Structure formats: structure tokens, C-alpha cells
Amino acid sequence: MSARKTIQVAIVGCGGITLQNHLPGLALCPDVKLSALCDSDPAKLERARQQTGVTAVSTDYSQIVARDDVDAVIIATPNFTHSPIALAAITHGKHVLCEKPLALNFADALAMAQAAEAKGVRHMTAFTYRFVPAMRYLLHLVQQGDLGQPYHYRSCRLQDWGTRGLGWRQNKRAAGSGELGDMLSHRIDFAHLLVGPVNRLVANTRCWHPVRGDQPNDLEDWVALLAEFKCGATGVLESSKLASGRNESWRSLDYVEINGSEGSFVFVTGEWNRLQGGKVGGPGLETIPVPEEFWKCPGSPRDARQGDPLVTFRYDQAWEFIDAIRNQRACVPDFRDGARAQEVMDAALRSAQTQQWVDLPASVV
Numbered sequence: 001m002s003a004r005k006t007i008q009v010a011i012v013g014c015g016g017i018t019l020q021n022h023l024p025g026l027a028l029c030p031d032v033k034l035s036a037l038c039d040s041d042p043a044k045l046e047r048a049r050q051q052t053g054v055t056a057v058s059t060d061y062s063q064i065v066a067r068d069d070v071d072a073v074i075i076a077t078p079n080f081t082h083s084p085i086a087l088a089a090i091t092h093g094k095h096v097l098c099e100k101p102l103a104l105n106f107a108d109a110l111a112m113a114q115a116a117e118a119k120g121v122r123h124m125t126a127f128t129y130r131f132v133p134a135m136r137y138l139l140h141l142v143q144q145g146d147l148g149q150p151y152h153y154r155s156c157r158l159q160d161w162g163t164r165g166l167g168w169r170q171n172k173r174a175a176g177s178g179e180l181g182d183m184l185s186h187r188i189d190f191a192h193l194l195v196g197p198v199n200r201l202v203a204n205t206r207c208w209h210p211v212r213g214d215q216p217n218d219l220e221d222w223v224a225l226l227a228e229f230k231c232g233a234t235g236v237l238e239s240s241k242l243a244s245g246r247n248e249s250w251r252s253l254d255y256v257e258i259n260g261s262e263g264s265f266v267f268v269t270g271e272w273n274r275l276q277g278g279k280v281g282g283p284g285l286e287t288i289p290v291p292e293e294f295w296k297c298p299g300s301p302r303d304a305r306q307g308d309p310l311v312t313f314r315y316d317q318a319w320e321f322i323d324a325i326r327n328q329r330a331c332v333p334d335f336r337d338g339a340r341a342q343e344v345m346d347a348a349l350r351s352a353q354t355q356q357w358v359d360l361p362a363s364v365v
């Protein structure tokens with residue numbers, strides 16, 4: 001019997017999310033070799049080289065994506081670089097896992113999806129919070145009909161980031177949007193997953209602090225959307241970096257509630273192994289434990305009882321990418337999912353600018 005082929009992966013961008021998610025996630029996947037690294041900052045590249053022992057390194061991504069010993073590329077760079085790096089990797093026939101938000105606008109995101117499909121490579125958007133066990137179980141309950149007809153989708157992401165500097169995240173040219181792409185993109189993806197496509201929306205944004213650290217900030221600290229879904233359900237989505245006193249990361253509020261004709265469910269990222277749920281006409285919400293079979297993706301090599309579960313669920317993302325490559329199946333979520341969220345983000349920015357409702361076109365994604 002022939003040995004299983006080793007999948008060789010390169011990472012472009014060796015900053016925060018690579019150290020936190022991508023490296024440990026890949027390390028858990030059997031028969032995967034981290035073969036090359038790229039960062040435009042030589043100091044970050046050297047740190048990652050020392051940490052991983054990978055010797056094929058470059059500050060120029062075009063050299064990395066062209067290598068014969070690279071089958072797949074993970075892109076974890078500032079948002080404005082996602083599209084050019086992904087297109088270069090796809091041109092060389094590499095599978096691509098790209099961080100969210102997928103691009104700076106819908107046209108670029110759709111072009112990335114189309115290029116990947118035309119080349120026949122695997123493509124994945126890093127909507128990491130889909131891998132929270134409670135979200136995977138919630139999707140299962142919705143798909144089996146426990147919600148009934150969806151009435152309302154509600155999400156609230158509240159963090160306390162104060163006035164500190166955010167580097168490229170406070171620069172429109174580099175990030176495209178602020179809180180919208182950074183945090184709300186995940187919750188727009190949840191809405192698509194649980195309720196379906198958006199028909200029209202109205203949005204508002206607010207930049208409270210035009211200076212963060214000692215640098216100009218030209219992006220929003222707060223965003224809110226009022227949405228109507230194609231299925232008729234309504235949506236209210238809010239996200240803020242200025243919910244003072246609420247802390248940040250998964251220690252702060254990441255709340256989703258859906259109400260339907262059969263009942264309601266509440267998801268909170270910090271409560272990874274339980275939901276709150278209630279049946280129509282019932283006495284109120286009660287705790288629904290997430291069954292152990294949902295604590296990780298089926299087939300994931302991770303031991304769901306090892307490590308901090310609010311960190312380790314993220315590693316299933318790398319496994320999903322690698323398993324899709326190995327089995328020549330579509331990644332979930334893929335670039336189409338990333339483009340779909342981008343289409344909503346574009347509409348939200350247009351609405352905030354014009355102060356008008358914006359219709360989303362009959363879905364092209």
C-alpha cells in the first residue's frame with residue numbers, strides 16, 4: 001500500500017493569527033509539512049523561522065507561492081493584500097485558505113472565488129467561529145427544523161478596545177473597513193448560515209476616535225445593521241470596540257439569538273458547550289448541553305478534552321482545509337461564503353454613506 005501523500009503548506013503573514021491559530025492547527029494535522037514562510041517584515045519572519053525551524057523563507061510572497069514544494073497557502077496578512085496574494089497562489093495551482101475579510105470589496109472577493117474554481121483548487125475563508133462546538137450544534141438544530149420558520153436574527157459583539165492604536169486595522173487603505181470587516185464579518189456569516197441570504201439592509205457606522213495611539217484612525221469603531229432576509233426574517237446586528245468595561249476577545253460578549261415559529265436559541269461564543277433554548281409557548285429558555293459528538297469536527301485529530309476549549313476549537317479550521325485538499329472536496333466555508341459576506345459589507349458601507357436602505361442584488365454568489 002502506498003504511503004499517504006504529505007501535504008506541504010506555506011504561510012504568508014507570520015503575525016498574531018498565524019501564531020495563535022494557523023501554526024498550532026497545522027501542527028495537529030497528520031501528514032502535513034510546513035514547508036515555507038513569508039512575511040514582509042524581516043523581524044516577524046525571523047521570529048517565525050526560529051519558532052518553526054522552517055528554512056525556506058522570503059519577504060516576497062511571489063517567491064513562496066511559486067515553489068514546487070508548496071501545495072497549499074495560508075494567507076494571514078492585512079486585508080488589502082489578500083486578493084493579490086490569493087490570485088498569485090491560485091495561478092500557481094495552490095490551494096488557498098485566506099483570512100477574513102476575504103477582500104476589500106465584493107468584486108475582488110468574487111473574482112477570487114471564480115479564479116479558484118476555474119483552476120480547480122480548494123479555497124477556504126477563515127470564518128473561524130463556525131467551528132465553535134455550540135455554533136455547529138445550533139446549525140444542526142436549525143437544519144433539523146427545531147427553529148421552524150425564522151422570524152428574527154440578532155447578533156451583538158461588544159468589546160472594550162479603548163483608544164489604543166490598532167496598526168493597519170485603523171487604516172482604510174489597508175483594512176477596507178473597521179469593526180465591520182474585523183468583527184461583524186463573522187456574525188454576517190453566522191446569519192447566512194442560520195437564516196440565509198439578505199434581501200436589503202440599512203446600516204450606520206461611527207468613528208469615535210479619529211486618532212488611535214498617536215496615529216490617524218479613519219475607520220469605524222462601531223457598526224449596526226438592520227436587515228431583511230430573503231426568507232422574510234428580520235435581522236439586527238451590532239458590533240463595537242467601545243463597549244467600555246466589557247473586556248475583549250472571548251471574555252467579552254459575542255451573542256447570537258434566533259427566534260422562529262417553533263422556538264428560540266441563544267449562542268454565546270464564551271459558552272462553547274451549551275446553548276440556551278426555548279420552545280414556542282414554553283416556560284422560558286433553558287440550557288441545552290452540546291452533545292460530545294459536536295465538540296470537534298468529525299474526523300478532526302484534536303482531543304476535544306485537551307487544552308482550553310475556547311482556543312482549541314479554532315484548530316479544526318486547519319483540519320477542515322487539509323481534509324478538503326486530501327479528499328478533493330469543497331472546503332466549508334469557502335471563498336463563495338467569504339464573497340457573500342463581503343457583498344453585505346459593501347451594502348452596509350454604501351447604506352451608511354447614503355443614509356438609505358440598500359437592496360442586495362438577486363444573489364450572484
Ligand SMILES: NC(=O)c1ccc[n+]([C@@H]2O[C@H](COP(=O)([O-])OP(=O)(O)OC[C@H]3O[C@@H](n4cnc5c(N)ncnc54)[C@H](O)[C@@H]3O)[C@@H](O)[C@H]2O)c1
Pocket residue numbers: 012013014015016017018038039040041044059061076077078079081099100101126127128129167182
Ligand atoms: N479568523 C479570525 O478569527 C481572525 C482573527 C484575527 C485576525 N484575522 C485576520 O487575519 C489577518 C491578519 O491579522 P493579524 O491579526 O494576524 O495581523 P498582524 O498584523 O498581527 O499580522 C499580519 C502579518 O502580515 C505581514 N504582512 C503584511 N503585508 C504582507 C505582505 N504583503 N506579504 C507578507 N506578509 C505581510 C505583517 O508583517 C504581519 O506580520 C487579517 O486579515 C485579519 O482580519 C482573522
